[in-house]
Amino acid sequence: MTTIPETGKAIELINYDGIETSIRVGQRKISPLKESDVLVKIAASSINPSDLMFIRGLYGIKKKIPCGGGFEGSGTIVAVGSAVTKVKVGDRVACSAHYMGDGSWAEYMVTPEYNCIPLIDKVTLEQGATFFVNPLTACGLTNIAIKEKRNGIVQTAAASALGKMIQRYAKRKGLPVINIVRKDEQVDLLKSLGSEHVLNSTSPDFEKTFTRLVKKLEITYAIDAVAGKTGEDVYNMMPTNSKMVVYGALSEEPIGVTAGSLIFQRKKVEGFWLSYWIADTPPDEFTAIVQDAQENLSTDFKSEINKRFSLDDGFKAIDFYKNNMTSGKVLFVP
Numbered sequence: 558m559t560t561i562p563e564t565g566k567a568i569e570l571i572n573y574d575g576i577e578t579s580i581r582v583g584q585r586k587i588s589p590l591k592e593s594d595v596l597v598k599i600a601a602s603s604i605n606p607s608d609l610m611f612i613r614g615l616y617g618i619k620k621k622i623p624c625g626g627g628f629e630g631s632g633t634i635v636a637v638g639s640a641v642t643k644v645k646v647g648d649r650v651a652c653s654a655h656y657m658g659d660g661s662w663a664e665y666m667v668t669p670e671y672n673c674i675p676l677i678d679k680v681t682l683e684q685g686a687t688f689f690v691n692p693l694t695a696c697g698l699t700n701i702a703i704k705e706k707r708n709g710i711v712q713t714a715a716a717s718a719l720g721k722m723i724q725r726y727a728k729r730k731g732l733p734v735i736n737i738v739r740k741d742e743q744v745d746l747l748k749s750l751g752s753e754h755v756l757n758s759t760s761p762d763f764e765k766t767f768t769r770l771v772k773k774l775e776i777t778y779a780i781d782a783v784a785g786k787t788g789e790d791v792y793n794m795m796p797t798n799s800k801m802v803v804y805g806a807l808s809e810e811p812i813g814v815t816a817g818s819l820i821f822q823r824k825k826v827e828g829f830w831l832s833y834w835i836a837d838t839p840p841d842e843f844t845a846i847v848q849d850a851q852e853n854l855s856t857d858f859k860s861e862i863n864k865r866f867s868l869d870d871g872f873k874a875i876d877f878y879k880n881n882m883t884s885g886k887v888l889f890v891p
């Protein structure tokens with residue numbers, strides 16, 4: 558019989574203001590297992606833009622504080638609740654945190670079994686730590702273009718880990734991508750990785766170049782992770798009948814659209830949240846996507862790992878990630 562530890566080291570949030578003194582590292586009581594829960598011994602957990610918003614109280618959910626931080630990770634299942642059927646003790650899994658439960662920046666995380674995806678043999682636990690959030694979102698956003706028979710994708714924040722995944726996955730699916738970034742070095746980076754269309758939104762000829770290119774490629778689908786002025790500008794420059802899906806708010810600014818664009822240009826704006834997409838995707842389709850994403854996790858859906866930190870580093874690791882986002886993911890390795 559597996560012995561469940563009583564406590565484990567974890568990074569806890571004690572206030573929603575994102576400052577150093579509100580992030581503490583200590584022993585946290587391991588939550589009791591409900592019948593559909595599993596206990597995961599965490600091998601690695603990642604830091605994402607959603608975490609930066611969560612710790613400042615700006616994300617779509619708020620847990621009761623003190624609460625554990627981190628939404629995704631990977632590890633080995635060490636205990637299961639009485640009604641668990643799809644995973645078992647010893648399984649290596651990619652896992653996400655329950656929206657009201659433990660966080661993944663910890664030695665142990667209790668989460669429902671449906672938040673665990675068993676890893677295939679060729680996927681390492683470290684790769685599994687970045688499997689849940691970005692690869693599945695890249696698939697979800699690209700598959701909208703495929704299902705709606707759009708001719709390609711326009712994307713903002715294209716030098717992000719997710720942006721790079723979309724470029725590679727869309728290329729495999731035969732869709733051109735217009736990549737928008739905000740710095741010249743990001744243009745150089747994406748070009749060196751093989752991207753054909755990369756535009757800097759801060760360059761003086763951006764509007765002219767973008768408008769000409771989007772028209773030439775007949776693209777009517779944009780995905781935006783920035784919101785604010787960047788999102789608005791791209792939306793306004795998209796042709797009639799375009800749809801823009803907003804899936805991030807890196808600028809932390811609101812996004813405005815004119816009534817005229819919705820009425821006379823028949824444009825659409827929608828939101829995308831991975832949690833809703835998983836719930837809305839038919840199980841067979843979801844299983845096929847998960848299989849494909851795992852098979853291609855070291856190619857199309859690869860995340861570069863910039864740096865690994867111990868849990869004791871807490872705020873230091875979060876701050877490092879915040880200042881080096883384009884350079885790759887930051888992992889906590891308990």
Ligand SMILES: NC(=O)c1ccc[n+]([C@@H]2O[C@H](COP(=O)([O-])OP(=O)(O)OC[C@H]3O[C@@H](n4cnc5c(N)ncnc54)[C@H](OP(=O)(O)O)[C@@H]3O)[C@@H](O)[C@H]2O)c1
Nearest residue numbers: 606694716717718719782804805807808829830831882883
């Ligand atoms: N809705 C969902 O379900 C869902 C799921 C997954 C991810 N996401 C979103 O996807 C986006 C990318 O995530 P990721 O993990 O791939 O990010 P990441 O690898 O950490 O990269 C973030 C990128 O965004 C850029 N950036 C930051 N602030 C910006 C701003 N104000 N304007 C323009 N660019 C900015 C950074 O460039 P600099 O170096 O110039 O700062 C960096 O290249 C995030 O917005 C995240 O929240 C959403």
